[in-house]
Amino acid sequence: MDAFKRRKIVNNIVLIFSTFAAIFGILWLIWILGTLIYKGGSTLSWEVFVGNPPAPGDNTGGLKHAIIGQFLIVSIAVVIGVPIGILAGTFLSEYGKNSRLANIVRDISDILMSVPSIVIGTFVYAILVEPFGHFMGISGSVALAIMMLPIIVRTTDDMLNMVPGELREAAYALGATKSKVITSVVYKGAITGIITGVILAVARIGGETAPLLFTSFNNNFLTYNVFQPMASLTVTMYDYAMSPYQYWQKLAWAAAIILTFGVLALNLIGRAIAKWKFKK
Amino acid sequence: MKGKGKLYLGDRVFQILAFLSTLIIVVSLFAIGITLYKEAAPAIHKFGIINFIKSPNWNPPMDEFGGLPAIYGTIVSTIISIVLSVPVAIGIAIFLTEIAPNRLKSPIGIAIELLAAIPSIIYGMWGLFYFAPVVRDYIQPVIHATLGKLPIVGPWFSGFTPGIGLFTASLVLAVMILPFTAAIARDSFNMVPPILKESAYALGATKWDVMKDVVLPYAKLGVIGGIILSLGRAMGETMAVTFVMGNQPVIPQSILQPATSITVTLANEFAEADTKIYLSSLFLLALILFVMSFIVIAIGKFLFLKKVERGK
Numbered sequence: 218m219d220a221f222k223r224r225k226i227v228n229n230i231v232l233i234f235s236t237f238a239a240i241f242g243i244l245w246l247i248w249i250l251g252t253l254i255y256k257g258g259s260t261l262s263w264e265v266f267v268g269n270p271p272a273p274g275d276n277t278g279g280l281k282h283a284i285i286g287q288f289l290i291v292s293i294a295v296v297i298g299v300p301i302g303i304l305a306g307t308f309l310s311e312y313g314k315n316s317r318l319a320n321i322v323r324d325i326s327d328i329l330m331s332v333p334s335i336v337i338g339t340f341v342y343a344i345l346v347e348p349f350g351h352f353m354g355i356s357g358s359v360a361l362a363i364m365m366l367p368i369i370v371r372t373t374d375d376m377l378n379m380v381p382g383e384l385r386e387a388a389y390a391l392g393a394t395k396s397k398v399i400t401s402v403v404y405k406g407a408i409t410g411i412i413t414g415v416i417l418a419v420a421r422i423g424g425e426t427a428p429l430l431f432t433s434f435n436n437n438f439l440t441y442n443v444f445q446p447m448a449s450l451t452v453t454m455y456d457y458a459m460s461p462y463q464y465w466q467k468l469a470w471a472a473a474i475i476l477t478f479g480v481l482a483l484n485l486i487g488r489a490i491a492k493w494k495f496k497k
Numbered sequence: 498m499k500g501k502g503k504l505y506l507g508d509r510v511f512q513i514l515a516f517l518s519t520l521i522i523v524v525s526l527f528a529i530g531i532t533l534y535k536e537a538a539p540a541i542h543k544f545g546i547i548n549f550i551k552s553p554n555w556n557p558p559m560d561e562f563g564g565l566p567a568i569y570g571t572i573v574s575t576i577i578s579i580v581l582s583v584p585v586a587i588g589i590a591i592f593l594t595e596i597a598p599n600r601l602k603s604p605i606g607i608a609i610e611l612l613a614a615i616p617s618i619i620y621g622m623w624g625l626f627y628f629a630p631v632v633r634d635y636i637q638p639v640i641h642a643t644l645g646k647l648p649i650v651g652p653w654f655s656g657f658t659p660g661i662g663l664f665t666a667s668l669v670l671a672v673m674i675l676p677f678t679a680a681i682a683r684d685s686f687n688m689v690p691p692i693l694k695e696s697a698y699a700l701g702a703t704k705w706d707v708m709k710d711v712v713l714p715y716a717k718l719g720v721i722g723g724i725i726l727s728l729g730r731a732m733g734e735t736m737a738v739t740f741v742m743g744n745q746p747v748i749p750q751s752i753l754q755p756a757t758s759i760t761v762t763l764a765n766e767f768a769e770a771d772t773k774i775y776l777s778s779l780f781l782l783a784l785i786l787f788v789m790s791f792i793v794i795a796i797g798k799f800l801f802l803k804k805v806e807r808g809k
Contacts, residue, residue, distance in 0.1 A: 228703035232596055238588025239597070239605060242679065245672050246612045249623050256626075304518035312512060313519075322519055324798070329526045331726070331794045332787065333733025335760050339767065339783040340529045343536050363525055370522060396511035424616025427735035427760070431768045451618050455736070458622050469622070477619050484614045488607070 250477070257474030260467045265475075270437050270448075276464045280472055282439040283453040287476075289441070290357045290433055290449055291423055298362035299369060299415055306373025311399055323374070330367035337363050338428035346432060354440075354447030357433025361422040368421060372414025373407075380406040409494045413487050420483035424476060426451035450476045530787065537781035539774055549781060555746035555757075557766070562778035564785060566746045570663060570758035571786070574738065575731045577667035577752065582675045583724055589675070590682035594712075595704055606683070613676035621740035624669040625661070629741055632668065633660025637753055640664075645751075656751045663749055663756040666738040673737050674727040681723025685716035718801045725797030729790050735760040759786045 268279020305322075313319025337360050345356035380403050388398040404411070426449075434446040435456055450472045457469035540549065544562065552563025593606055637657060645655035689712050697707045713720070743755020744765050759782045770776040 224703050224706060228705040231591070231705040231708070235588040235592040235596055238585045239592040239609070241585060242589050242609050242612065242675055243605065245675075246608055246615075248627075249612075249615060249619065252623050252627050253619070301518045301521055304515045305522050308512075308515035308519045312515060322523060325526050326522050327798060328791065328794055329522060331729050331733075331790060332526070332529065333735070333760065333790055335735045335763050336529065336533070336733065336783050336787045336790075339536075339763065339780060340532050342767070343532045343780070344528075366522055366525070394505065394508040396508045399511070420614060424614075424618065426616070426618040427764060430764055434768065451616065451736075454618060454622070458625075458740075473619055473622060477615055480616055481611055481614055484611065485607075 253470070253474045253477055256467075256470035257472075260471040261474065265468065265471045269439065271464060271468070273460075273465075274462055278464075278468075280450065280453065280468060280475070282436065283448040283450045283472060284475075285439060285441070286354065286433070286436070286448040286453075287423075287450040289443060290354055290429070290447060291361065291419065293355060293358035293443065294361035294365060294422060295415070295419060297358060298365035298418070301362075302366045302369025302418075303373050303411060305366070306370045307377060307399060309370065309374045310377035311395075311403065323371075326367040326370045329363070330371070333427075334360075334364060334425055335427040335430075338430060338432055341428065341432045352432065352434030352446040354433045354443040354445065357429045357447065357449065358443070360428035360432045361425060364422050364425065364428065365418045368418040369411075369414055372417070373411050376407040376410030376414065377403055379410065409490060413491045413494075416483055416487035416490070420480050420487065423483065424451065424480045426455055430455075530784075533780055533784040533787055537777055537784045540777035540781040543774060544778075546781075549778070550785070553748055555762075557770075557772075557775055560772060560774055562774070562781075564759075564778075564782055566748050567757050567759045567762045567782055568785065569748050570742065570756040570761070571732055571789075573752065573756075574663055574667045574670060574742070574758055575728055577664070578670035578674060578731045579724065579728050581668065582671040582678060582727070586675050586678035586727075587682050587720070589679040590686055591708060593679075593683045594686040595708065609676045609679055611676075612672070613680070616736075617673065617734060618736040620669055620673055620737035624665065624737065625740040628669060629660035629665050631660075632665045633658070636668075637664075640753065653751055654753065656753050658743075658753055658755065661741045661743045662752070662754045663742065664752045666742040666756075666758070667752075669737050669741055670731045670734055673734060674731050677730060678723055678727040681726065682716070682720050685719030685723065686712055688719065689715045722797050722801030725793060725801065729793040729797065732793065733760065733786065733790050735764050739764045759783070 264277065265279045266284065267281055268277065270280075270282045271278025305326075309319045309322060313322065341356050341360040341363070345359060346352055384402055384406060385398050388402045393402075429449050429452050433449060433452070435452045436446045436448045440447060454469045454472040454476070457465040457472070460466065460469075540562065544552065549562065549564050550568060551565060552561075553565040554561045554563045555566055556562075589609060593602060593609075597605055637660065640654050641657065644653075645651050647654070693711050693715065694707050697711045702710070738758060739761050742757060742761045744757050744761055745755040746757050746762065749756045762782060763779055763786075767776075767779050770779055
């Protein structure tokens with residue numbers, strides 16, 4: 218009976234520890250989000266979104282330049298990364314299947330996914346910033362696109378694999394060519410999954426700072442020229458948070474709240490679509 | 498049959514485009530390695546790789562560059578963060594798979610995963626302005642008064658600082674990788690066939706008995722693989738540690754003191770490097786980090802997770 222009692226006690230200790238671990242994990246989320254709402258919430262106003270960048274020491278101004286910069290940099294990354302990623306995922310799933318080559322590419326893509334983002338930043342600096350002699354918004358997009366690629370390849374590959382083979386056979390039986398089958402039948406069956414992958418990939422790169430530090434750099438003025446240094450929410454946040462000006466620090470927290478809730482919203486949307494579509 | 502040739506041409510073009518896209522992925526990875534090596538070449542020639550890794554002097558004004566402080570900071574902060582976060586992550590995974598009522602499983606799981614979605618710069622800012630003061634006022638004094646008094650290892654845990662340093666950075670990293678490790682552990686636990694667990698329960702085992710003797714042994718490889726991948730993530734993490742590491746290019750006497758890491762050095766100094774050898778030395782640090790994370794991923798993925806996939 219004693220051994221039984223001891224087992225029960227050990228069991229209860231472990232269960233209590235596990236429950237506390239889960240509560241502990243959620244407490245961090247609450248602490249961090251609470252900090253953001255507390256610090257950023259009071260600054261948030263229309264001015265923050267549409268105001269021009271503040272001069273040092275000024276008490277007015279907003280993040281228009283950073284929001285537009287962020288939007289341009291991420292959009293171009295999507296334009297570069299998404300088609301290449303989807304095509305590569307298509308190749309793996311529809312042409313490569315389980316061939317040796319396809320499996321090697323899958324492994325390489327997984328490794329690429331785990332390359333530290335700052336290392337990708339240094340790489341893009343070497344190929345796009347150093348040769349041109351100055352930082353550019355578009356080089357930030359390239360760095361982010363490289364980070365998106367493996368995520369999109371993986372999800373596209375998985376999603377296309379889930380499309381039943383009978384659909385393809387039916388289309389072939391009607392005399393369609395392979396590319397026609399893929400573009401008008403297979404993609405249709407997998408489109409929600411692919412879109413989910415893209416949304417999650419954007420959420421992932423949207424909050425990246427490290428690869429932008431020395432590719433798109435920063436710019437305290439509004440610019441639409443992607444061949445010039447360009448502000449992003451994340452790098453602006455970094456510079457403003459470390460600045461001596463109180464108003465800049467406030468704007469940094471406002472940027473933090475905008476970015477975090479944007480990224481979390483994208484995440485939840487991506488998950489909701491995936492759940493709605495794939496869970497019965 | 499008119500237009501059929503055109504149709505086949507379109508087919509070819511599509512296949513070639515798909516293949517070229519695949520090629521871009523492969524080329525990207527190799528291009529990163531080759532480019533970093535090429536850019537690091539002047540530093541490699543001047544200092545030699547081994548000497549660079551061994552040398553503790555990082556002195557840009559004198560054009561002296563040694564990677565040891567940054568490499569040391571990267572390795573030590575990674576190890577501390579793993580040691581601190583793995584038990585909690587496994588606890589969370591046990592809670593999610595074995596304890597939580599079905600209704601709570603999904604919301605709690607999502608809440609934990611959202612922790613992983615928060616941008617790393619947010620961890621950095623929160624770490625510097627809110628977490629570091631807590632470490633300074635409540636955690637450091639305790640560590641200093643307890644572990645700091647121990648013989649031999651005492652100096653490692655002693656001293657007072659403004660709250661930023663190797664230890665604070667490791668704590669922030671631990672929180673960052675917590676959801677990642679927990680998610681992989683949970684997925685590995687979920688792969689255990691229910692019938693194995695049920696038969697153990699039928700023999701009168703408690704939940705912990707089942708975890709210890711059935712689930713953990715079965716899920717072992719997946720959990721270890723997940724821990725190693727988290728380790729790779731902690732190693733390459735930049736913004737979360739840049740704010741709280743202190744950026745001192747020295748090997749600290751105590752883990753409570755400011756230090757640096759490869760990513761922190763790159764983030765702080767890359768855009769400012771004014772001489773060729775300075776920039777080249779930073780590229781060499783990036784190359785070392787690339788190789789380190791490559792090795793870690795290879796071990797985690799191919800030694801442990803591949804076996805899990807095969808075993809499925």
